[in-house]
Amino acid sequence: MNNISVLLKEAKSAASRAYAPYSKFKVGCAVLSSSGKIYSGCNVENISYPVGTCAEAGALAAMINGGDNKIKEVLVYAESKHLISPCGACRQRIAEFAEEDALVHMTDATGEVKSMSIGDLLPMGFKEF
Numbered sequence: 001m002n003n004i005s006v007l008l009k010e011a012k013s014a015a016s017r018a019y020a021p022y023s024k025f026k027v028g029c030a031v032l033s034s035s036g037k038i039y040s041g042c043n044v045e046n047i048s049y050p051v052g053t054c055a056e057a058g059a060l061a062a063m064i065n066g067g068d069n070k071i072k073e074v075l076v077y078a079e080s081k082h083l084i085s086p087c088g089a090c091r092q093r094i095a096e097f098a099e100e101d102a103l104v105h106m107t108d109a110t111g112e113v114k115s116m117s118i119g120d121l122l123p124m125g126f127k128e129f
């Protein structure tokens with residue numbers, strides 16, 4: 001299996017555990033770290049809507065807690081007919097731990113995959129102060 005197939009399997013599994021009673025939109029994210037370990041996360045919503053967290057945030061928290069802090073590739077999945085693309089805040093979250101050329105794989109329920117670098121998804125991202 002290539003990286004995308006393995007990440008997709010993990011992201012689908014995470015999406016199946018998502019807590020999304022409000023949007024009914026279950027998302028899974030899988031991260032391949034530079035150590036070769038894969039971490040995953042799902043969205044966790046809240047009745048106070050802005051408190052909910054994205055799947056990417058969960059996967060990155062798992063990566064940090066697992067002792068890794070460098071992203072090689074990220075895959076986001078939802079059972080949707082449209083490719084799922086990380087929200088603006090999650091692009092910033094991914095950029096914190098990824099080189100500009102790290103790939104973000106956006107997928108959907110039809111099996112389509114579109115891969116773009118985080119640098120292209122977040123041009124001129126906030127990096128230094």
Ligand code: THU
Pocket residue numbers: 020023025027042043044045052053054055056076084085086087090
């Ligand atoms: N969501 C994610 O988990 N990741 C994304 O990249 C986009 C959106 C979640 C947030 C919310 O729980 C649901 O999808 C609907 O917006």
